[in-house]
Amino acid sequence: MTSSAPIVLIFGGSRGIGAACTQAFADAGWQVASTYATSPADNGPGKQYRVDIRDAASVAQVFAQLAADLGAAPQAVIANAGINVPAGPLASFKPEDFRLLMEVNVMGAFNVLAEAARRVRDGGAIVAITTSLVRHAVPGTGPYAATKAAVESLVRSMAKELSARGVRVNAVAPGPVDTDLFNAGKTEEAKQRMAAFSPFNRIGKPGEIADVVRFLASGEASWIQGQIVQPNGGMV
Numbered sequence: 227m228t229s230s231a232p233i234v235l236i237f238g239g240s241r242g243i244g245a246a247c248t249q250a251f252a253d254a255g256w257q258v259a260s261t262y263a264t265s266p267a268d269n270g271p272g273k274q275y276r277v278d279i280r281d282a283a284s285v286a287q288v289f290a291q292l293a294a295d296l297g298a299a300p301q302a303v304i305a306n307a308g309i310n311v312p313a314g315p316l317a318s319f320k321p322e323d324f325r326l327l328m329e330v331n332v333m334g335a336f337n338v339l340a341e342a343a344r345r346v347r348d349g350g351a352i353v354a355i356t357t358s359l360v361r362h363a364v365p366g367t368g369p370y371a372a373t374k375a376a377v378e379s380l381v382r383s384m385a386k387e388l389s390a391r392g393v394r395v396n397a398v399a400p401g402p403v404d405t406d407l408f409n410a411g412k413t414e415e416a417k418q419r420m421a422a423f424s425p426f427n428r429i430g431k432p433g434e435i436a437d438v439v440r441f442l443a444s445g446e447a448s449w450i451q452g453q454i455v456q457p458n459g460g461m462v
Contacts (some may be wrong), residue, residue, distance in 0.1 A: 237307040356399040395451070398456075
């Protein structure tokens, strides 16, 4: 017998914001499934599936396996999987780094969002994770922000396309958050500069972002559609 609890599928749920999302949904009583690229989360809640989001067939297989394992389609899909590369001015940015960003953050997000549009339950929700850097320009972050701007364009179009089924599509665009992805390659001075983007003068916590994601996936957010929600401590 399948559980009556709603199912959430979180792409990129093994660490950082994604791992915080898996816990937030589990604490709220959802059935949780998540994906990872290389290593599963230690003691993470629910089912975990390995996926290469750059491969549409691999993404589709996750949805098929989820349906086989839990007996139902997801009520919510969270498109969190993505990467960053070392920041740098556009004039010296390596084309191969930008190509990798595009393959994972744009093509990968396209694959996840497109399959989610086909598979999510009527009346469900899709939430993509982007970044406040789309609206707060920082030198060296243009290529990364550009990939997330593309995802936001997909989200706004999908919201119009899926409204007839009652499916809500929104994005969460955090400011700096204390994750491995954020901390990689940054000096303490650089982190302090980014903390100063917020009048609170601190970096956000993964759980603070996860709570917003869970809210948008829930019935409490029934009148929020096609929006870019920015939990960034007043950065923008």
